[in-house]
Amino acid sequence: MFQILLLLGSLLLHEEASLAAPMVKGNCPPTCGGITIPFPFGIGSGCFLDEWYEIFCHESIDGDVPMLNKPNLRVLNISLPDSHGGKNGMISVSLPIIYAPNGTCRGNGSSTPVSLNGSHFIFSESRNVLAAVGCNIAVLLDYQKSAIIGCKSSCKDDKVVRKMTCSGSDGCFHNTITPDLQACTITFNHDKGSPKNQCEYAFLGESSKFTRSTIDFDKLKASGHFPAVLEWGIAKSSRAASEIYKHGDSYECSNFSFNSPYPKEMPFLQCSCRGGFTGNPYIKSACEDVDECKGPTDPCPGRRKCVNRQGSYDCVDGSKIIKSVLIGK
Ligand SMILES: *[C@@H]1O[C@H](CO)[C@@H](O)[C@H](O)[C@H]1NC(C)=O
Numbered sequence: 001m002f003q004i005l006l007l008l009g010s011l012l013l014h015e016e017a018s019l020a021a022p023m024v025k026g027n028c029p030p031t032c033g034g035i036t037i038p039f040p041f042g043i044g045s046g047c048f049l050d051e052w053y054e055i056f057c058h059e060s061i062d063g064d065v066p067m068l069n070k071p072n073l074r075v076l077n078i079s080l081p082d083s084h085g086g087k088n089g090m091i092s093v094s095l096p097i098i099y100a101p102n103g104t105c106r107g108n109g110s111s112t113p114v115s116l117n118g119s120h121f122i123f124s125e126s127r128n129v130l131a132a133v134g135c136n137i138a139v140l141l142d143y144q145k146s147a148i149i150g151c152k153s154s155c156k157d158d159k160v161v162r163k164m165t166c167s168g169s170d171g172c173f174h175n176t177i178t179p180d181l182q183a184c185t186i187t188f189n190h191d192k193g194s195p196k197n198q199c200e201y202a203f204l205g206e207s208s209k210f211t212r213s214t215i216d217f218d219k220l221k222a223s224g225h226f227p228a229v230l231e232w233g234i235a236k237s238s239r240a241a242s243e244i245y246k247h248g249d250s251y252e253c254s255n256f257s258f259n260s261p262y263p264k265e266m267p268f269l270q271c272s273c274r275g276g277f278t279g280n281p282y283i284k285s286a287c288e289d290v291d292e293c294k295g296p297t298d299p300c301p302g303r304r305k306c307v308n309r310q311g312s313y314d315c316v317d318g319s320k321i322i323k324s325v326l327i328g329k
Pocket residue numbers: 076077078079
């Protein structure tokens with residue numbers, strides 16, 4: 001009887017643990033403004049890996065707003081790397097747009113592009129484009145004097161259309177960016193035909209926003225920000241990386257991109273729980289077994305019975321279960 005109670009107790013403990021797979025260290029706040037903040041990101045001292053991962057939860061009358069503290073960017077979403085889902089770790093942020101020095105619109109903020117130099121974050125090459133607004137202008141994105149991307153727009157009747165897709169002929173153009181981009185300078189060049197005193201600006205932004213719908217440029221100009229996606233990892237050789245290696249075999253780390261189907265080497269290391277496990281690989285023992293047998297669909301159709309294992313499951317037929325139980329006891 002006592003043994004049954006013990007067994008029951010440990011089962012309950014296990015259930016509780018799997019309900020609360022920790023995303024944060026210790027008692028650190030798990031969310032800000034409804035956005036999950038998984039370690040190595042964190043709010044408050046002792047809760048983040050280093051200054052680049054610090055989130056400041058800014059209280060405002062419209063609710064709490066998470067800010068990536070060092071580059072001072074509003075965070076829209078953070079996701080962990082997912083090797084099985086084919087996704088790198090991502091942070092969606094609200095990125096300031098860059099106004100031309102002599103344009104007629106300047107916004108309130110500074111006009112220098114955000115620099116991620118020194119961090120283990122990059123502007124996602126697959127998820128962002130460089131866009132520029134203005135008639136007959138070219139914009140150059142310059143990174144370490146090596147990669148330069150031109151971006152040129154033309155307009156009908158010197159008019160920037162209010163809603164556009166940035167096709168290049170509507171006063172806005174978009175183009176791909178370089179891999180592993182962390183910082184850039186943006187230069188505005190003018191054609192002979194470009195009108196004087198026009199509003200000109202450029203920005204890095206999430207490409208899906210261009211392909212799925214038109215953008216309202218009056219709204220964009222007024223807000224001064226556009227959503228962009230960063231990819232993040234941790235240093236390839238750091239104490240944190242080597243400590244994460246010691247956590248066990250329920251996760252895997254890689255220097256290569258998880259974005260399928262591009263197996264390129266990344267400038268940082270990413271970790272992901274192994275197949276059959278879920279949780280946060282950056283926290284000790286926080287990749288927990290998924291009970292496949294309790295999923296929405298029966299993984300063992302027919303008359304076979306599903307038996308959960310660490311990281312996997314077995315489909316066994318009735319007679320075999322009885323046999324193994326008899327042998328086991
Ligand atoms: C945040 O990112 C995750 C993982 O990519 C995604 O499933 C989720 O829908 C995103 N949430 C928002 C509000 O964009």
